[in-house]
Amino acid sequence: MSQFPLVRSDCGETMEAQMTHAKVLFLGSNATQIELRGGGSARIGQYLNETVVPAMALIAAGYDVVLATPDGTKPHIDEASDTAQHFGGDQTAYKRARDFFAEHPAxxxxxxxxxxIEQGLDEFAGVFVPGGHAPAVDLMQDREAGAILRHFHAAAKPTGLLCHGPVAVVAALADPAEYRAALIDGDDAKAAHFAQGWIYAGYRMTVFSASEEKIAEEHLLKGELYFDMPKALRLAGGEVSAAPQDFAANVIVDRELITGQNPASDHAVAKAMIEALGGTHTAA
Structure with missing residues (x-):
């Protein structure tokens, strides 16, 4: 018997009869290194809780999750996230999350x-991008990720992104690789030029804050990034804000865009995503 059983509703009925089987596309990252100012790089990946908490919540609410990455291989989990600390210190929840990522078909x-893209994006009800530093390396400059985001924007379908994940929305630019290169070069004017016509200009959004990034640089990356995520989004035209307190849960919803600020926002962004999809949130 599967260790990921059907969730039961309060009336004792399995959710099998209630399941919509609508699909939610997860855009994962294949990046394992990020550039540091002055040379060198830091080992990074996708955050465990930011991936599995929303995925498990969506599945519990009756949605199917389909994971896709640029090269079709499974995302690397950032070692910094592979701890019970990101699950409220709950060892049982942490183990369940690890088992889910290791074993669940999704x-x-x-x-x-x-x-x-080739099979068709219309079958998906929404799209979600987990965080960890990894999306700031590949997804934010991936043309196929950009095409996917433009599709969901045009269809006004829920588009959820968490922590560093929101920076992936710059992939919807006409030339996201040039935009990212301008950020690394510190050429704000050039970046602004490549940001013209961005579909998310004027959207309210949040992302891993500059002050949170300073803490991550000191304690995790052991070096300085070439750009922080708020700057990357603001230069493109996003209206970026953050919670007053670092690492406090924060979710902003503007039209189809649902953004969560940091790892602590995992449950809140999952709830907002499910609500936007029209489902009922069930604690995973």
Whole structure:
């Protein structure tokens, strides 16, 4: 018997009869290194809780989750996230999350971004991008990720992103690789030029804050990034804000865009995503 049983409603009925089987596309990252100012790099990945908490919540609410990455391989989990600390110190929740990522088909039947585009995006009810530093390396400059985001924007379908994940929305630019290169070069004027016509200009959003990034640079990355995530979004035209307190949960919803600020926002962004999809949130 599966260790991920059907969730039961309060009346004792399994959710099997209630399941919509609508699909939510998860855009995962394949990046394992990020550039540091002055040379060198830091080992990074996708955050465990930011991936599995929303995925498990969506599945519990009756949605199917389809994971796709640029090269079709499973995302690397950032070692800094592989701890019970990101699950409120709950060892049982942490183990369940690790088992889910290791064993559940939704986390292992990985597609390429190209293949989901080729098969057709209309079958998906929404799209979600987990965080960790990894999306700031590949997804934010990936043209296929950009095509996917433009599709969900045009269809006004829920588009959820968490922590560093929101920076992936710059992939919807006409030339996201040039935009990212301008950020690394510190050429704000050039970046602003490549940001013209961005579909998310004027949207309210949040992302891992500059002050939170300073803490991550000191304690996790052991070096300085070339750009922080709020700057990357503001230069493109986003109206970025953060919670008054670092690492406090914060979610902003503006039209179809649902953004969560940091790892502590995992449950809140999952709840907002499910509500936007029209489902009922069930604690995973």
């Amino acid at each position: 986390m292992n039947e990985v597609r390429t971004l190209a293949s989901v």
